[in-house]
Amino acid sequence: MTPIAITSIPYTLYHGTFVHTPSLDQLELKFNALVGVNSEGEIDFVHDEYTLALAPVEFFKQSYPDHHNYTTIEFVDYTKDPTKFIVPGFVDTHIHASQYPNVGVGLGTPLLDWLHSYTFPLENKFSDLDFATKIYTKIIQKTIASGTTCASYFTTIDPNSTNAFADLLLQYGQRGFVGKVCMDHNDTYHAYEEDFASAKESMDKVIAHIEKVNPEGQSLVTPIITPRFAPVCSRELLKYLGELSASRSLPIQTHISENKKEIELVRDLFPECKDYTDVYDQHKLLNQSTILAHAVHLTEDERTVIKNKNCSISHCPTSNTFISSGEAPIKQYLYKDQINVSLGTDVSGGFDLSILGIVKQSILVSHHVAMTEKDSYHQLLLKDAIFMATKGGAIAVGLDNTIGSVEKGRKFDMQLIDLRSYNSNADIFEWQLPSQEDLKEERELKMMNLLGKWIFTGDDRNCVKVWCNGRVILDKSARDERWVMVEPSTSA
Numbered sequence: 001m002t003p004i005a006i007t008s009i010p011y012t013l014y015h016g017t018f019v020h021t022p023s024l025d026q027l028e029l030k031f032n033a034l035v036g037v038n039s040e041g042e043i044d045f046v047h048d049e050y051t052l053a054l055a056p057v058e059f060f061k062q063s064y065p066d067h068h069n070y071t072t073i074e075f076v077d078y079t080k081d082p083t084k085f086i087v088p089g090f091v092d093t094h095i096h097a098s099q100y101p102n103v104g105v106g107l108g109t110p111l112l113d114w115l116h117s118y119t120f121p122l123e124n125k126f127s128d129l130d131f132a133t134k135i136y137t138k139i140i141q142k143t144i145a146s147g148t149t150c151a152s153y154f155t156t157i158d159p160n161s162t163n164a165f166a167d168l169l170l171q172y173g174q175r176g177f178v179g180k181v182c183m184d185h186n187d188t189y190h191a192y193e194e195d196f197a198s199a200k201e202s203m204d205k206v207i208a209h210i211e212k213v214n215p216e217g218q219s220l221v222t223p224i225i226t227p228r229f230a231p232v233c234s235r236e237l238l239k240y241l242g243e244l245s246a247s248r249s250l251p252i253q254t255h256i257s258e259n260k261k262e263i264e265l266v267r268d269l270f271p272e273c274k275d276y277t278d279v280y281d282q283h284k285l286l287n288q289s290t291i292l293a294h295a296v297h298l299t300e301d302e303r304t305v306i307k308n309k310n311c312s313i314s315h316c317p318t319s320n321t322f323i324s325s326g327e328a329p330i331k332q333y334l335y336k337d338q339i340n341v342s343l344g345t346d347v348s349g350g351f352d353l354s355i356l357g358i359v360k361q362s363i364l365v366s367h368h369v370a371m372t373e374k375d376s377y378h379q380l381l382l383k384d385a386i387f388m389a390t391k392g393g394a395i396a397v398g399l400d401n402t403i404g405s406v407e408k409g410r411k412f413d414m415q416l417i418d419l420r421s422y423n424s425n426a427d428i429f430e431w432q433l434p435s436q437e438d439l440k441e442e443r444e445l446k447m448m449n450l451l452g453k454w455i456f457t458g459d460d461r462n463c464v465k466v467w468c469n470g471r472v473i474l475d476k477s478a479r480d481e482r483w484v485m486v487e488p489s490t491s492a
């Protein structure tokens with residue numbers, strides 16, 4: 001995978017099945033949709049059930065006469081194979097780019113020990129730019145290959161490698177939020193901390209760099225204010241970061257209420273605050289651009305504040321299971337508390353870089369919550385999980401008018417799913433395929449079953465093409481060889 005060049009793109013008409021969740025509790029299956037994408041990579045129109053009565057380019061010219069000063073109009077047809085469909089690119093709202101080498105390491109180690117034993121020693125190596133570049137390149141490639149078109153990243157306290165990370169995002173064409181980790185005391189691991197003055201200086205350096213490198217008129221890459229979590233931040237630092245967010249209109253990300261010992265520690269460190277949420281609230285860190293990762297053990301009062309401040313939660317079920325943090329009652333957050341919830345891989349507390357994997361885990365963990373509570377209400381449905389992975393993520397990063405759904409005016413940040421891709425784990429039989437001849441309900445039911453097969457038996461091998469801003473940033477379709485099974489030997 002080589003970095004892409006930013007070039008202009010031709011007006012393109014895509015014809016195929018599109019699946020999206022324009023709002024919570026709403027999943028739309030768009031069979032035979034014709035979607036026009038302009039040279040800015042923006043969706044120009046969405047025409048449902050396009051029947052090919054007219055050639056697509058002719059249809060476009062007649063239906064949208066004032067849209068086409070284009071000399072080239074391309075047509076891409078995905079209707080021939082019903083195992084192919086397009087969904088919005090995933091938004092990973094919580095991922096530590098620097099922790100990639102530790103994926104799969106530390107099973108069952110509680111958060112505070114896990115940070116001390118595995119995480120801080122690794123993050124402390126990122127002042128070595130070669131080391132950092134190797135890891136950062138890999139994680140961007142891997143997340144794109146899993147269909148992530150936008151992610152909110154934590155890097156480390158080091159500003160130079162954080163700037164190199166922003167450069168890599170731009171080179172590979174992934175939309176990203178870059179969070180230089182801020183932490184001005186680290187009582188269990190003094191080798192990895194910064195003082196208040198250098199935290200400020202480093203933030204200035206990162207913000208200035210990102211302003212300089214973003215392409216003209218675009219903000220593919222955005223700095224995000226990142227107090228790591230309350231236990232490693234002084235009141236002075238938290239206050240400064242709250243003010244910086246307000247003065248520069250920058251979003252905020254942090255951790256909250258992941259682990260019970262962590263919550264006790266916050267209570268001891270901030271006795272003047274009512275609870276964990278109040279620590280952030282008192283330092284002006286809670287607003288509609290705040291992403292709170294984990295949020296496993298929130299009280300009712302905390303949920304009320306988070307809702308009233310319009311913050312989003314990043315649910316990280318894989319991490320919450322891997323380092324035994326707990327089970328967040330997400331169905332309740334979404335529907336009863338009406339908090340926006342998105343999904344995070346939380347590499348490397350989480351071992352899976354693919355948001356598709358987190359979709360699966362979120363549903364499974366919700367079934368455990370339902371069993372524990374003896375109430376099936378808590379079970380998340382496919383549509384809930386797809387919402388959190390796409391539109392919910394777009395809301396969390398403040399880009400719901402830009403990405404996350406297949407609607408006019410949104411950027412074409414999409415992924416093409418092929419359930420019969422090379423080496424696919426998913427197996428689909430002919431009679432399971434939706435077709436034009438099916439009655440509406442039958443066709444929709446078959447498509448819902450395909451979505452179930454994608455989520456529970458699919459993986460990144462089924463994500464064969466990825467677009468960001470209308471540009472193809474990954475194309476695996478050249479690798480379409482099929483397995484050849486060796487015939488069983490008949491000779492004795």
Ligand SMILES: O=c1[nH]c(=O)c2nc[nH]c2[nH]1
Pocket residue numbers: 096111115119228229255258319346349
């Ligand atoms: O899952 C987590 N990963 C981290 O790196 C971290 N830092 C504070 N709290 C954290 N939780």
Ligand SMILES: [Zn+2]
Pocket residue numbers: 094096255293346349
């Ligand atoms: Zn985290």
